[in-house]
Amino acid sequence: MGLMWRDLRLLAGDIGLIAAKDLRIEWRARTTLGQVLPFALLVLVLFGFALNANRPTLELATPGLLWMTVLFATVVAVQRSVAVESIDGAGRMLLLSGMAPAAAFGGKALAVAVQLLAVVAVLLPGVVLLYGAEIESLPLAVVASLAATAGLAAAGSLLGAVVAGVRAHQTVLPILLLPVVAPVLIAATRAFEDALGKAAVNGWSWVGLLAGFTVVNVALGAVAYGPLMEEA
Amino acid sequence: MSRAGTGDPKRLAGYLDGPARTGSRFTFWLGAATLAGFAGVAALGLLVVPADDVQGDTVRIIFVHVPSALGAYAAFGLTALGSVMWLWRRSEWWDITAHAGAEVAVLLCGLTLVTGMLWGRPTWGTYWEWGDVRLVTTLILFLVMVGYLSVRALGGTAGSVATRAAVVGLVGAVNIGIVNRSVNWWANRTLHQQSSLTEGRLEDLTLLTLVLAFVVAAMAIWWMVMHRFRIGWLERQLADRDIHQAVRARRAEAGR
Numbered sequence: 314m315g316l317m318w319r320d321l322r323l324l325a326g327d328i329g330l331i332a333a334k335d336l337r338i339e340w341r342a343r344t345t346l347g348q349v350l351p352f353a354l355l356v357l358v359l360f361g362f363a364l365n366a367n368r369p370t371l372e373l374a375t376p377g378l379l380w381m382t383v384l385f386a387t388v389v390a391v392q393r394s395v396a397v398e399s400i401d402g403a404g405r406m407l408l409l410s411g412m413a414p415a416a417a418f419g420g421k422a423l424a425v426a427v428q429l430l431a432v433v434a435v436l437l438p439g440v441v442l443l444y445g446a447e448i449e450s451l452p453l454a455v456v457a458s459l460a461a462t463a464g465l466a467a468a469g470s471l472l473g474a475v476v477a478g479v480r481a482h483q484t485v486l487p488i489l490l491l492p493v494v495a496p497v498l499i500a501a502t503r504a505f506e507d508a509l510g511k512a513a514v515n516g517w518s519w520v521g522l523l524a525g526f527t528v529v530n531v532a533l534g535a536v537a538y539g540p541l542m543e544e545a
Numbered sequence: 546m547s548r549a550g551t552g553d554p555k556r557l558a559g560y561l562d563g564p565a566r567t568g569s570r571f572t573f574w575l576g577a578a579t580l581a582g583f584a585g586v587a588a589l590g591l592l593v594v595p596a597d598d599v600q601g602d603t604v605r606i607i608f609v610h611v612p613s614a615l616g617a618y619a620a621f622g623l624t625a626l627g628s629v630m631w632l633w634r635r636s637e638w639w640d641i642t643a644h645a646g647a648e649v650a651v652l653l654c655g656l657t658l659v660t661g662m663l664w665g666r667p668t669w670g671t672y673w674e675w676g677d678v679r680l681v682t683t684l685i686l687f688l689v690m691v692g693y694l695s696v697r698a699l700g701g702t703a704g705s706v707a708t709r710a711a712v713v714g715l716v717g718a719v720n721i722g723i724v725n726r727s728v729n730w731w732a733n734r735t736l737h738q739q740s741s742l743t744e745g746r747l748e749d750l751t752l753l754t755l756v757l758a759f760v761v762a763a764m765a766i767w768w769m770v771m772h773r774f775r776i777g778w779l780e781r782q783l784a785d786r787d788i789h790q791a792v793r794a795r796r797a798e799a800g801r
Binding site for chain 1: 685723724
């Protein structure tokens with residue numbers, strides 16, 4: 314028991330180490346701040362043009378458009394997270410550090426999740442200002458965002474590792490990732506329909522699905538990340 | 546170094562562990578029986594089985610649609626199993642099997658989607674119905690499998706391609722269940738025809754034809770997977786062959 318507790322603490326420490334490393338790199342390179350966030354806002358504006366700035370349509374579609382934008386941002390953030398490891402053989406060094414692959418996966422996913430949360434934090438006021446949305450249940454919006462971004466980051470980091478070190482990775486990642494995260498788009502959109510008062514659905518039950526998706530994909534990542542690290 | 550002989554099975558065979566062809570006596574007869582079975586199902590389904598009281602002639606599409614749907618999921622199951630076995634045992638055999646299953650799954654998923662839409666148009670009045678959970682799930686599965694094949698095409702060493710593809714197969718297999726569940730909750734209903742088979746609503750002749758269609762589909766899948774497996778096996782051998790040939794050439798130059 315004591316040993317297990319120690320192992321868990323070690324694992325948590327390593328996850329924190331990797332996440333902090335990735336976030337520090339992001340902070341210094343300003344990729345999320347300078348590229349991902351403006352990209353997400355740009356998509357919101359473009360959706361406005363695409364739907365002819367029709368306010369009732371925009372209000373109705375707000376939850377879906379918001380999460381569609383987060384999905385696009387996920388692709389960009391994961392590609393960035395993969396690219397960081399491919400420079401100067403950093404991924405190989407990570408493998409040689411002797412750290413458990415599950416910890417490396419957890420850390421990479423956590424860093425992506427934090428960035429995606431930042432994206433949601435910008436998009437939410439964005440839809441209030443641009444689309445006239447009103448937040449009726451902030452706790453639901455926050456919890457759904459936490460669960461959804463965690464799931465997106467887990468699935469994204471695992472599939473990102475699949476294409477790591479491959480020349481065509483930028484074009485392949487979206488084909489791999491977007492079909493698999495369809496449940497997140499469905500569930501997060503439904504939860505936000507409730508949180509923004511757009512539809513009479515029970516958003517919390519959809520949060521349950523998001524949590525299930527996250528747990529499953531974190532488990533898959535913890536198991537499958539090791540073999541992938543060795544191949545990259 | 547000459548590359549002559551690549552197209553000649555007999556000369557190629559000298560470098561290979563097994564036969565240099567994808568066919569065998571068994572697959573020849575399996576293929577012939579499958580073709581005969583297709584003809585039988587077509588004759589029964591189009592000419593003998595009576596039209597449905599409600600759906601009319603459109604019901605005949607089940608003889609293609611239902612076997613290809615089940616076949617697609619069976620082939621996908623083979624890919625999932627092969628993926629897990631590769632990650633567990635690192636057996637080349639399972640990796641090639643997973644690849645063979647994936648190609649067959651993409652083909653059958655496509656057939657399921659096309660026949661489903663062709664049936665939906667006269668029956669529901671629309672090609673695509675978002676409320677149909679099974680059709681939507683199959684489309685997602687189709688896209689996942691296309692992604693799987695694109696990972697296989699990325700290139701790299703055989704081992705790294707196998708591991709990358711196996712993870713995609715595993716992730717797809719686990720997540721397709723969640724996709725199905727979420728689409729089910731989302732649509733909150735299913736337009737899909739409930740299984741006529743389990744409800745015992747099919748007439749004897751229709752049922753017999755459907756059972757025959759299942760058997761023929763299983764034979765066709767078996768035939769395709771075996772051939773695709775052998776192609777995959779020969780591809781590996783061919784990749785090694787060039788190395789063997791180069792080694793022999795160097796040794797000959799050195800007079801050893």
